[in-house]
Amino acid sequence: MALDKNQMAKRIARELQDGFYVNLGIGIPTLVANHIPPGMDVTLQSENGILGMGEFPYDGEEDADLINAGKQTVTLKAGAAIFDSATSFAMIRGQKVDLTVLGAMEVAENGDIASWKIPGKMVKGMGGAMDLVASAQNIIVCMMHTNKHGDSKLLKRCSLPLTGVGCVKRVLTDLGMFDITDGAFVLKELAPGVTVDEVKAKTEGRLVVVEGVKEMVV
Amino acid sequence: MNKVVSNADAALEGLRDGMTLMVGGFGLCGIPENLIAALVRSGVKGLTCISNNAGVDDFGLGLLLKQRQIKKMIASYVGENAEFERQLLSGELEVDLTPQGTLAERCRAGGAGIPAFFTPTGYGTEVAEGKETREFDGKMYVMEHWLRADFSLVKAWKGDTNGNLVYRHTARNFNPMMAMAGNITIAEVEHLVQPGELDPDQIHTPGIFVHRIFQGEKYEKRIEQRTVRQRS
Numbered sequence: 270m271a272l273d274k275n276q277m278a279k280r281i282a283r284e285l286q287d288g289f290y291v292n293l294g295i296g297i298p299t300l301v302a303n304h305i306p307p308g309m310d311v312t313l314q315s316e317n318g319i320l321g322m323g324e325f326p327y328d329g330e331e332d333a334d335l336i337n338a339g340k341q342t343v344t345l346k347a348g349a350a351i352f353d354s355a356t357s358f359a360m361i362r363g364q365k366v367d368l369t370v371l372g373a374m375e376v377a378e379n380g381d382i383a384s385w386k387i388p389g390k391m392v393k394g395m396g397g398a399m400d401l402v403a404s405a406q407n408i409i410v411c412m413m414h415t416n417k418h419g420d421s422k423l424l425k426r427c428s429l430p431l432t433g434v435g436c437v438k439r440v441l442t443d444l445g446m447f448d449i450t451d452g453a454f455v456l457k458e459l460a461p462g463v464t465v466d467e468v469k470a471k472t473e474g475r476l477v478v479v480e481g482v483k484e485m486v487v
Numbered sequence: 488m489n490k491v492v493s494n495a496d497a498a499l500e501g502l503r504d505g506m507t508l509m510v511g512g513f514g515l516c517g518i519p520e521n522l523i524a525a526l527v528r529s530g531v532k533g534l535t536c537i538s539n540n541a542g543v544d545d546f547g548l549g550l551l552l553k554q555r556q557i558k559k560m561i562a563s564y565v566g567e568n569a570e571f572e573r574q575l576l577s578g579e580l581e582v583d584l585t586p587q588g589t590l591a592e593r594c595r596a597g598g599a600g601i602p603a604f605f606t607p608t609g610y611g612t613e614v615a616e617g618k619e620t621r622e623f624d625g626k627m628y629v630m631e632h633w634l635r636a637d638f639s640l641v642k643a644w645k646g647d648t649n650g651n652l653v654y655r656h657t658a659r660n661f662n663p664m665m666a667m668a669g670n671i672t673i674a675e676v677e678h679l680v681q682p683g684e685l686d687p688d689q690i691h692t693p694g695i696f697v698h699r700i701f702q703g704e705k706y707e708k709r710i711e712q713r714t715v716r717q718r719s
Contacts, residue, residue, distance in 0.1 A: 316587065317513045318657050328715040333516065333708035334644075334656040340514040340567070340711040351656055353663045353691075354513070354539070355595045358588025362606065385584075392575055392584070393566030399614065400588030403607040434611030 270462040271443040276487045277411055279304045280441060281370055283486075284409060285311050292316065292361070292401060294371030295339040297411050301370055312346075314366055316357050316397040321349030338397065358397070362404045369405040371398060373412050373437075375427045378474035380437045380449045382410060383429035395432060402433030414442035414471050421473040423447070423454050444468050446485060453477045458485040490650050490694075491679070492701045495525035498673045499638075504531055505558075506637040509594065509665040510538040510548060514567065514711050517658030518547050519642040519675045521703035526551055535559040537634055539590060539661050541571040546709050552580070561634070563587035567711065586614060589631050591664055597633035598667020598696070605630050639669025642703070643692070646676035647683075650697030651690045659691065666696045675703040 272280070278300035285291065285305060292314045293299050302324075305311050313322040315337040322337060323344035331342040345351075360366060375383040382402055385395035402408060415421055423440065440447045445468055446458040453475040456468060465478050492498045499522065502508075512518030526534075527550050534557050541562055542549035549568050551557050559581040565571045574580035585593070586608045596604055605628035609615045619630040641662040644655035652674055654662055666672050674692075679702035 315657075317516075317660055325714045325716045327718055331710060331713055331715060332656065333710050334658040336514065336516050336657055336710075336712070340516070341714040342710060342712065343714075345656075351659060353659050354587065354591035354661050355664050358591055362588060362608065389576070392572060392582075394562060394564040394584045395586050395614075396564035397587040399586035399612065400606075400608045403610065431612040 270460070271414075272460045272487065273443075274300060277441055277443060280446065280485060280487055281409060281411055282306065284368065285309060286367075289367040290314055290320070290365060291368045291370070292366050294398070296372045298370035298372060299339065314357075314360065315343070316361065316401075318352050318354060318357050319343070319345065319349060320352075321346040323349070358400050361397070361400050364404055364406060366405060367407060369401050369408045370411055371401060371408070373410045373422070373432070374416070375422050375424055375429055376410050376412070376437050376440050377424050377427045378449065378452050378454055379426070380435040381427045382432045382437050383427040384432045386430045388430065398432050402436045405436075408437055408439070410437050410440045412440070412442060414444040421471050423472045423474045425474045444471065455479070456482050458483055460485050461487065490698060490700050491648050492699050494701055495521040495675065495703070496528065498522065498675070498699045498701055499525050499529060501671070502529070502531055502638055505533040507535040508537065509634070509636040509639040509668060510536055511641040511660065511662035511665045512538065512540070512547065513657065513660035514540050515542065515547050515709050517642050517654065517660050517662055518542070519640045519703075520706055521675045522640040522673060523547060523550060526556065527554060530556070532556045533558045535561070537561040537594070537636060537665075539563050539587060541565045541568045543567050543711065544570050546707075559583070561585055561590070563590050591661060593631055593634040594661065594664035594668045597635040598664060601633060603630050603632045634668060636665070636669045637671065639665045639672040641666045641672065641674050643674055643676045645678045645680060645685060646674050646697070646700050647680050647685050647694070648700065649682050650674065650694030650700050651685055652676065652692035652697060653685060653689060654691050663692050666692045671698045672696055673699045675701055677703060677706060
């Protein structure tokens with residue numbers, strides 16, 4: 270069985286370390302916040318200007334002046350800080366953020382990522398994604414392995430306008446965890462019940478499978 | 488020096504067709520609601536608007552889009568506005584999509600007298616097309632230019648009659664940089680107070696950047712994504 274969204278978030282959460290500052294993108298990455306191990310000190314950065322973002326507010330306690338980058342109402346944890354957008358991206362470009370998790374439409378075997386535009390069809394804009402991928406040392410792209418038409422999102426070359434060049438080193442999909450090394454997707458962990466053949470069939474880019482690849486613990 | 492004006496309509500004195508405006512806010516959070524409403528009433532058109540987002544169809548800058556008052560948008564993310572996407576794809580609206588951090592820094596640079604800077608953001612993408620690139624310490628960077636505006640419209644929580652501003656929570660966002668980059672900066676505030684009532688150590692935007700100020704009214708503060716948890 271391929272991973273569901275919560276299982277994907279749970280697997281990403283295992284990459285967290287005590288003391289990390291983490292930026293979580295919109296969609297599945299946001300769910301990672303629900304799986305931070307108890308007792309671990311992780312500070313969430315939201316690029317609209319929060320360090321120390323907390324949970325959603327209780328019903329009736331929402332505050333229109335307090336939202337995350339996905340425009341959702343949130344709360345602040347004790348010890349949080351608020352700042353303007355230039356300061357926020359200074360943290361990001363200045364490589365102060367320890368882990369960035371974001372979604373994508375396509376990732377290529379050379380580490381390129383496309384996530385912001387489908388020419389002639391969809392133009393939402395890049396938001397903060399280009400700044401995040403251009404600077405982050407530690408990026409995990411978290412996305413479904415195929416698009417809604419069943420086409421692979423792990424490609425030889427991105428077909429859509431790029432968000433960043435050669436910047437992605439790790440990808441988690443519903444089928445497995447991959448490192449991008451020497452121009453290939455290296456399968457590191459296989460989702461429970463998923464076969465190597467299925468991954469091969471659904472990966473257009475160059476895939477490297479080492480013998481005895483381990484099953485992911487979720 | 489009297490910076491206080493009576494209302495939003497009076498504050499927009501001198502704003503004409505074809506001007507460039509910066510409008511603070513992130514989504515609908517921290518937008519100058521009163522000034523946007525006054526822009527709609529004024530009927531001014533052919534505007535270039537610099538703002539992180541374009542509002543939603545019936546609120547924020549979406550109100551100006553609906554009236555076709557905007558000729559060009561410079562923004563980072565416009566996904567919440569269907570009318571925007573329609574005008575863009577049909578070619579009615581000119582759009583310059585700019586990465587969010589680059590947008591913030593371009594505004595800051597405009598306010599700080601820095602005509603250009605180099606950023607790693609967008610290198611190798613279509614955002615960098617036609618722009619100068621340069622290598623520093625083995626990494627490639629793209630040159631981006633400052634942004635300045637004829638008018639900057641910002642929203643703060645509190646302000647004093649000297650123009651000193653304090654923002655509240657994430658309603659701060661782009662407002663401080665845009666306040667710096669306006670030839671004329673107008674601040675609308677929820678609470679207008681006398682000099683001395685704000686703690687000088689807690690001022691976010693010093694009054695030198697603000698030319699006109701007024702107390703707004705009837706704030707709707709619409710929430711785009713109301714997300715809550717239930718008490719267990």
